[in-house]
Amino acid sequence: MSTNREIHLASRPQGWPTADNFRLVSTEVPTPGPGQLVVRNQFISVDPYMRGRMNDATSYVPPFALDAPLDGGAIGEVVAGEANGITVGDTVLHGLGWREYALLDARAARPVDPTVAPVSAYLGVLGMTGLTAYAGLLEVAAMKPGDTVFVSGAAGAVGSMVGQIAKLRGAGRVVGSAGSKAKVQRLAALGFDAAFDYHDGPVRDALKAAAPDGVDVYFDNVGGEHLEAAIAAMNLHGRAAICGMIAQYNADQPPAAPRNLALVIGKRLTLRGFLVGDHGNLRGQFVTEVAGWLREGKLSYDETVVDGIENAPAAFLGLMRGENLGKMLVRV
Amino acid sequence: MSTNREIHLASRPQGWPTADNFRLVSTEVPTPGPGQLVVRNQFISVDPYMRGRMNDATSYVPPFALDAPLDGGAIGEVVAGEANGITVGDTVLHGLGWREYALLDARAARPVDPTVAPVSAYLGVLGMTGLTAYAGLLEVAAMKPGDTVFVSGAAGAVGSMVGQIAKLRGAGRVVGSAGSKAKVQRLAALGFDAAFDYHDGPVRDALKAAAPDGVDVYFDNVGGEHLEAAIAAMNLHGRAAICGMIAQYNADQPPAAPRNLALVIGKRLTLRGFLVGDHGNLRGQFVTEVAGWLREGKLSYDETVVDGIENAPAAFLGLMRGENLGKMLVRV
Numbered sequence: 001m002s003t004n005r006e007i008h009l010a011s012r013p014q015g016w017p018t019a020d021n022f023r024l025v026s027t028e029v030p031t032p033g034p035g036q037l038v039v040r041n042q043f044i045s046v047d048p049y050m051r052g053r054m055n056d057a058t059s060y061v062p063p064f065a066l067d068a069p070l071d072g073g074a075i076g077e078v079v080a081g082e083a084n085g086i087t088v089g090d091t092v093l094h095g096l097g098w099r100e101y102a103l104l105d106a107r108a109a110r111p112v113d114p115t116v117a118p119v120s121a122y123l124g125v126l127g128m129t130g131l132t133a134y135a136g137l138l139e140v141a142a143m144k145p146g147d148t149v150f151v152s153g154a155a156g157a158v159g160s161m162v163g164q165i166a167k168l169r170g171a172g173r174v175v176g177s178a179g180s181k182a183k184v185q186r187l188a189a190l191g192f193d194a195a196f197d198y199h200d201g202p203v204r205d206a207l208k209a210a211a212p213d214g215v216d217v218y219f220d221n222v223g224g225e226h227l228e229a230a231i232a233a234m235n236l237h238g239r240a241a242i243c244g245m246i247a248q249y250n251a252d253q254p255p256a257a258p259r260n261l262a263l264v265i266g267k268r269l270t271l272r273g274f275l276v277g278d279h280g281n282l283r284g285q286f287v288t289e290v291a292g293w294l295r296e297g298k299l300s301y302d303e304t305v306v307d308g309i310e311n312a313p314a315a316f317l318g319l320m321r322g323e324n325l326g327k328m329l330v331r332v
Numbered sequence: 333m334s335t336n337r338e339i340h341l342a343s344r345p346q347g348w349p350t351a352d353n354f355r356l357v358s359t360e361v362p363t364p365g366p367g368q369l370v371v372r373n374q375f376i377s378v379d380p381y382m383r384g385r386m387n388d389a390t391s392y393v394p395p396f397a398l399d400a401p402l403d404g405g406a407i408g409e410v411v412a413g414e415a416n417g418i419t420v421g422d423t424v425l426h427g428l429g430w431r432e433y434a435l436l437d438a439r440a441a442r443p444v445d446p447t448v449a450p451v452s453a454y455l456g457v458l459g460m461t462g463l464t465a466y467a468g469l470l471e472v473a474a475m476k477p478g479d480t481v482f483v484s485g486a487a488g489a490v491g492s493m494v495g496q497i498a499k500l501r502g503a504g505r506v507v508g509s510a511g512s513k514a515k516v517q518r519l520a521a522l523g524f525d526a527a528f529d530y531h532d533g534p535v536r537d538a539l540k541a542a543a544p545d546g547v548d549v550y551f552d553n554v555g556g557e558h559l560e561a562a563i564a565a566m567n568l569h570g571r572a573a574i575c576g577m578i579a580q581y582n583a584d585q586p587p588a589a590p591r592n593l594a595l596v597i598g599k600r601l602t603l604r605g606f607l608v609g610d611h612g613n614l615r616g617q618f619v620t621e622v623a624g625w626l627r628e629g630k631l632s633y634d635e636t637v638v639d640g641i642e643n644a645p646a647a648f649l650g651l652m653r654g655e656n657l658g659k660m661l662v663r664v
Contacts, residue, residue, distance in 0.1 A: 052598075223594060245594045257589030262555060262577045264605030266384075271603045273596030 002029045005309050006069040006099035013054050016250045017320065021054070022313035025069075030103035032081030037092070037106050044097035044309075044330045045073035045123040046316040048221075051249040070098035073128060075112070075119050086111055093122050100309050100332050117294065124157055124327035125301040126290060128276055132243060133161035133219075134286045135279035138169065140241040140272050141217045145170030148211050150230055152176075153221030154195065155183035155302075157327035158243060162219045163192050164299050165290075171217075175210045177203065177226065179322040186325060190300060203229040214238075222247045228258035234269055242273040250320065302326025334361040337641050338401040338431030345386050348582040349652065353386070354645035357401075362435035364413030369424070369438050376429035376641075376662045377405035377455040378648040380553075383581040402430040405460060407444070407451050418443055425454050432641050432664050449626065456489055456659035457633040458622060460608055464575060465493035465551075466618045467611035470501065472604050473549045473573040477502030480543050482562055484508075485553030486527065487515035487634075489659035490575060494551045495524050496631050497622075503549075507542045509535065509558065511654040518657060522632060535561040546570075554579045560590035566601055574605040582652065634658025 003026050010023040032038050050072055053064045064070050074097035078090045083106035086092060092109035096102035112122050124130065136158075137143050149166040153159040154176025166174045176187045176195045187195035194210035207215070207229045214235040220227055223245025230240060264271065293299035304324035306315040309332045319328045335358050342355040364370050382404055385396045396402050406429035410422045415438035418424060424441035428434035444454050456462065468490075469475050481498040485491040486508025498506045508519045508527045519527035526542035539547070539561045546567035552559055555577025562572060596603065625631035636656035638647040641664045651660045 227593075242596050244597065248594060257591055257593045259589055261559075261589045262580060264574050264603065265576065265607065267605065268607060268610060269605050271596065273599065273601050275597065275600060278600060 002101075003027070004029045004099060004101040007309065007312050008069055009054060009064045009066055011066070012056055013051075013250070015252045017051070017054060017317060019313055019317070022316075023067075024310050029101045032103060035083045035106055037078050037081035037083065037086060037104055037109055039074075039076040039092055039094060039096075039102045039104065039109070040079045041074045041076035041097065041100055041102060041332050043075050043120045043123055043305075044099075044312065044332060045128075046312065046319050046328050046330060047072060047129075048244050048246045048249065048319065050316065051246075051320065069096075071095055072097040073123050074098075074102065075122050076102070078109075081106070084109075091119055093127065098309075098312055116291070120303060120305075120327075120329055120331075121294075121301070123329060124303065125161060125294065125299070126287065129157045129327055130161050130290055131279065131283060131286050132276040133158045133165055134290065135276060135282050136219055136241040136243050136274055137162050137165055137217070139279060139282060140274045141219065141239040143169065143171060143217045146172040147216035148173040148175070148213060148235075149217045149219065150175045150177075150207065150211060150215045150233070151219040151221070152198075152226040152230075153244070153246060153322075154178050154187055154192065155180075155325055156221060156322075157301075157324075159219070159221055160187075160190060160302060160326055161299075163187065164190055164293075166217075167191050168293060168298060173211065173213075175207065175215070177206070177222075183325060186302070198226070204232055207233050217241070219243060220245070224248055228260055231258050231260050231263050231269065234263075234267055236267050238267060238269050240269065240271045242271060246320075303329055305329050305331050307331050334433075335359070336361045336431060336433040339641065339644050340401055341386060341396045341398055343398070344388055345383075345582070347584045349383065349386060349649060351645055351649070355399075356642050361433045364435060367415045367438055369410050369413035369415065369418060369436055369441055371406075371408040371424055371426060371428075371434045371436065371441070372411045373406045373408035373429065373432055373434060373664050374423075375407050375452045375455055375637075376431075376644065376664060377460075378644065378651050378660050378662060379404060379461075380576050380578045380581065380651065382648065383578075383652065401428075403427055404429040405455050406430075406434065407454050408434070410441075413438070416441075423451055425459065430641075430644055448623070452635060452637075452659075452661055452663075453626075453633070455661060456635065457493060457626065457631070458619060461489045461659055462493050462622055463611065463615060463618050464608040465490045465497055466622065467608060467614050468551055468573040468575050468606055469494050469497055469549070471611060471614060472606045473551065473571040475501060475503060475549045478504040479548035480505040480507070480545060480567075481549045481551065482507045482509075482539065482543060482547045482565070483551040483553070484530075484558040484562075485576070485578060485654075486510050486519055486524065487512075487657055488553060488654075489633075489656075491551070491553055492519075492522055492634060492658055493631075495519065496522055498549075499523050500625060500630060505543065505545075507539065507547070509538070509554075515657060518634070530558070536564055539565050549573070551575060552577070556580055560592055563590050563592050563595050563601065566595075566599055568599050570599060570601045572601065572603045574603060578652075635661055637661050637663050639663050 556579035
């Protein structure tokens with residue numbers, strides 16, 4: 001009988017999470033019942049939103065349970081079970097990450113074609129990450145050709161898609177912020193018109209220099225000082241798609257919110273929070289358009305891959321510190 | 333030759349304005365040139381947004397000039413001049429308030445019928461104030477029948493319209509906050525389902541008690557603690573129309589913004605600032621619908637009237653302190 005290894009939440013982080021909050025647990029590889037599949041995961045996704053689920057707080061997704069495996073996006077190969085037309089050898093996308101072997105209801109598995117793209121892409125550019133960028137930019141913020149677009153956390157999985165999709169859809173100018181010189185260089189290579197390292201000084205000043213004619217669309221992955229700077233820079237009728245606020249996920253105290261929020265009145269700004277789950281209606285259009293850009297070589301995506309389920313907590317902690325370029329993945 | 337009296341801005345307020353910031357100045361009644369009218373003002377409007385124009389800061393409307401008359405909504409009778417089909421004896425709405433006699437281009441005057449409603453109503457329920465409520469509630473916040481609506485500053489000119497229009501348009505529950513027991517009683521008489529005095533304790537607690545099933549639409553006249561409480565109370569896909577933030581107009585320091593702003597993501601909230609000037613397309617529909625409600629006795633409006641141009645600064649200061657019930661007007 002083989003062994004399965006999985007990551008449990010050992011304790012809830014107070015502020016910044018640490019390795020102690022996680023526990024590697026060995027169990028047995030499960031046996032599928034009727035309608036079930038066992039999947040050997042190949043890649044699991046670690047995402048910023050998971051930090052919120054580590055708190056014991058009601059949120060839009062239920063909190064992770066203590067002393068139980070974490071979950072999240074994963075892709076792998078079916079090794080046992082057969083149901084719903086899915087059988088051994090098929091590659092499926094599902095929601096039981098953070099473990100080597102997943103036992104799941106076949107209805108919760110989505111088969112994908114591993115010959116169309118590397119399987120990891122289904123967790124990133126062709127998956128939830130890509131759709132988040134696509135829906136947030138085009139539907140939530142309603143970007144129009146000619147708009148100046150600013151995206152924070154621009155070298156991350158979502159941010160790098162936002163900037164590239166904006167250019168491909170005719171944005172007039174695309175500006176990104178990131179947390180290192182190397183990331184800023186990468187943004188230039190990805191076609192951003194301007195990029196800056198937010199460590200170099202006030203975001204407000206850097207943004208003003210990078211977008212002297214103001215910002216029409218802001219895609220927020222960071223919150224805090226970035227949101228305040230974006231509100232200051234936004235043009236009349238500007239729109240912000242609020243996707244994440246990673247700057248404050250690990251704060252013990254509620255963060256200072258934008259002190260200039262009253263500007264939304266005079267500038268007639270719209271700030272709109274969103275979750276990708278509400279935008280499934282766009283999936284068909286998204287896959288068609290993004291797959292086309294990938295085939296034509298017009299869209300690049302970065303992956304930062306950590307090996308071994310035992311290193312999944314380290315991958316997550318690295319993500320929180322911004323050590324990833326593009327999508328952070330664990331190969332298991 | 334008759335005398336005209338007008339109010340000048342003598343100095344820019346630092347924080348709360350005082351009587352010293354204003355100066356009563358006597359001039360001569362002007363003589364109209366070609367295409368011009370002289371209007372003897374009957375009522376002038378003082379509005380919260382004017383506080384922003386007293387600062388020397390770029391905003392959506394230019395700042396008031398020092399040592400020159402203030403301006404703003406006014407209504408009166410033409411006493412000299414004839415142009416554009418407007419002649420002596422006509423009642424016109426225009427933008428040169430804060431003075432007894434206004435000299436204006438006839439194209440900047442809008443004739444109104446003084447037999448349809450008291451002339452003061454054209455500055456309030458049938459004017460910019462009413463349209464602000466109507467457009468903010470129905471277009472900006474897209475209120476739907478059945479929604480729970482919360483409006484802050486609910487006993488003010490805009491807020492009292494918002495609550496009544498919400499009920500008339502089928503809101504499931506309408507909650508208002510105000511600054512005194514008398515105002516709270518008035519809101520009950522106007523048909524609000526619940527109302528509270530925000531001096532009685534944390535807004536968050538009062539709102540939770542008044543809207544136990546949450547808030548779908550928030551109409552913000554106040555900002556600050558009210559906005560934070562509303563974000564906490566809002567249901568999924570809630571919408572806030574940000575009309576004003578009077579709580580912070582007189583603050584020396586940028587105010588604390590809502591510390592729970594990150595909730596906009598999980599709840600998929602939309603916060604949208606607006607100015608009535610962008611919603612002129614609704615004017616015809618607004619006048620028809622509101623005039624109908626007035627005729628049928630379904631809509632009430634309060635006015636707080638101060639007499640004499642020399643008391644216009646006191647009226648404005650009283651407005652800032654919330655001493656008005658409904659629309660604050662100066663009869664001149």
